[in-house]
Amino acid sequence: MTNSSNQVYPVIWHNDSVSLIDQTRLPNEYAFVEIHRSEDMARAIKTMIVRGAPAIGVAAAYGMYLGAREIKTSDRHDFLENLDKVAQLLRSTRPTAVNLFWAIGRMMKTAYETLGTVEQIKQTLFQTAQNINTEDLQTCQAIGDHGLAALPTTPQKLTILTHCNAGALATAGYGTALGVVRSAWREGRLERVFADETRPRLQGAKLTAWECVQEGIPVTVITDNMAAHCMKQGLIHAVVVGADRIAANGDTANKIGTYSVAIAATAHNIPFFVAAPLSTIDFELPDGSQIPIEERNPEEIYQIGDTILTPSNVDFYNPAFDVTPAELITAIVTENGAFAPSALVQSQVKQMA
Secondary structure: OEOOOOOEOOEEEEOOEEEEEOOOOOOOOOOEEEEOOHHHHHHHHHOOOOOOHHHHHHHHHHHHHHHHHHOOOOOHHHHHHHHHHHHHHHHOOOOOOHHHHHHHHHHHHHHHHOOOOHHHHHHHHHHHHHHHHHHHHHHHHHHHHHHHHHOOOOOOOEEEEEOOOOOHHHOOOOOOHHHHHHHHHHOOOEEEEEEEOOOOOOHHHHHHHHHHHHHOOOEEEEOHHHHHHHHHOOOOOEEEEOOOEEEOOOOEEEEOOHHHHHHHHHHOOOOEEEEOOHHHEEOOOOOHHHOOOOEOOOHHHHEEOOEEOOOOOOOOOOEOEEEEOHHHOOEEEEOOEEEOHHHHHOHHHHHHO
């Protein structure tokens, strides 16, 4: 949904159900899907009707409440056992985005720690899901402002390259990487966004470009293999991307192709920023080699709509994410400030998460 200022809110509690912008239909059709059951939410996450790590976390939180609402028992033990099954279903949808697991974990912790009747637990779960939604929106606005402060001071108006979509559509609203873009645009620091198309699902061409158009932000869509050329031509002043999971050492998993952009940015001495909430940092993983990488249907590579792009009898490899090493990252921008990747392991940063 959008409001009068064209801000986008992809996950909304509305009329006793969850209303999702169907991101698989953008930019050609601005449509909504109403979610009433936890199984439908799991399907929406898996099929990328809702996507982007923070938005998946918000959707999963509401999915937990929907699942709780479906459980017909007044026995606390039975209720918690069945709620754990809902959690398992939602966890199985997307393995890389840690916000999914963080939100589900917070909902389960709430259920176990809430005293009172099953109905009281359900109401507390609903409130917790709404809190997660509100907190993420506030977090993104803070990330945007901290990112603005971290951007190069010259030139006065910057061109920023981004990869995939880490905008309002990928969060509760405002965005992480596009949150930085929005804050820069608001303060007159942004000249233009360059959006990688982001094969194979084209989130940059379809979603990032769509969001920029909604707000009148100048945007140029380029193919993924043009990024280094644009950097060499002096067209890019900074790169800002989102993240699906960040290891304790700062290694960052984001949409496939991000690693290539980071290498090109380093080669051209262009700052490379990762914008993500603290909930995206997985302090249990020492480095990026242990981040699970989702592999998706090869149809995403060989077919667009009804058009087959490749000859038959060839093999396909379709990892949805890659891992950018911490040494290629200038700073990780969170709701509590911008940190060098090496600073994430410091106790004060970890305590913020």
